[in-house]
Amino acid sequence: MSEKKDKLVEGPFGSDACYEQSFVQDGQEITTWLCMGSGFTSSTIMTEGSEAHRGLLETAPELYKDLLHIDKEKRVWAPSTVALPEKGMVFIDGKSKRDWEWAAALAIELTEDEKKSGKFPAEQTHKMDMTNVKKYSQNDFMDALEMIGFFAVNQ
Numbered sequence: 001m002s003e004k005k006d007k008l009v010e011g012p013f014g015s016d017a018c019y020e021q022s023f024v025q026d027g028q029e030i031t032t033w034l035c036m037g038s039g040f041t042s043s044t045i046m047t048e049g050s051e052a053h054r055g056l057l058e059t060a061p062e063l064y065k066d067l068l069h070i071d072k073e074k075r076v077w078a079p080s081t082v083a084l085p086e087k088g089m090v091f092i093d094g095k096s097k098r099d100w101e102w103a104a105a106l107a108i109e110l111t112e113d114e115k116k117s118g119k120f121p122a123e124q125t126h127k128m129d130m131t132n133v134k135k136y137s138q139n140d141f142m143d144a145l146e147m148i149g150f151f152a153v154n155q
Contacts (some may be wrong), residue, residue, distance in 0.1 A: 003104075011035035012071040033077075037141045039090075039102060039141030040069065040077040046072040080141075086126050088148030093135070102136040104144040105129055 011018030017035020022031040046052045052078050057065060060078070069077040069150040081088040088107050094100025107126040114120060120127070136144040145151065 009033070011037060011040075012069065012075075012077060033075075034080060035077070036142050037139075038077075039080050039092075039144075040067075041080045042071075042075045042077045044075070046076045046078070048076055050076075052076075063094055063096070063100060067092070067100070072117040082145060082148070082150060083110075084148060084150065085124075085151070088127050089143045090141070090148060090150070093133075099118060101138060102141055102144040103133045104136065104147040105133045106148060113114065 004140065005022045007020050008016065009018050009020045010016045011033065013035060015035050017036040019034045019104060020031060020037060021033075022029060026031070030044055032087060034041045041101055043052075046056070048070050056068075056076070056078060067079050079092045081089070081091045082109070086107050088105055090102060090104045092100050093103040105128040107124055108129045110124065114127070134144075134147055136147075
């Protein structure tokens with residue numbers, strides 16, 4: 001991987017807060033986008049009919065597949081799942097293309113009993129607190145990210 005280039009651009013959903021990152025991997029330049037306004041993500045390898053698109057169709061939950069959007073450049077945009085192992089996770093939750101929302105769960109430390117149980121990898125220190133999930137409207141992706149401390153992460 002070589003030098004990364006980051007900038008904000010306009011996304012396909014009308015937001016000008018779409019984070020674009022370009023980098024070279026295995027000799028191929030790849031650009032990824034995370035639209036902060038919509039919460040959807042895409043990349044130059046996630047195009048209609050591509051291997052990445054077919055893989056997504058085979059493995060993604062039905063709701064994620066229902067929400068896929070193909071833009072004018074034939075890029076496939078999918079809802080993001082953001083997981084920060086010691087902070088929290090943001091994901092979509094719902095029943096249909098019209099009835100869904102963003103959900104945010106904070107990470108909580110594993111208890112000593114949980115660490116000893118063998119149910120978690122030895123290096124894992126936190127789990128997502130799914131009993132206290134907070135819901136956000138479809139337009140409030142950034143608020144859900146804020147809840148898990150996404151913007152406070154040191155890079």
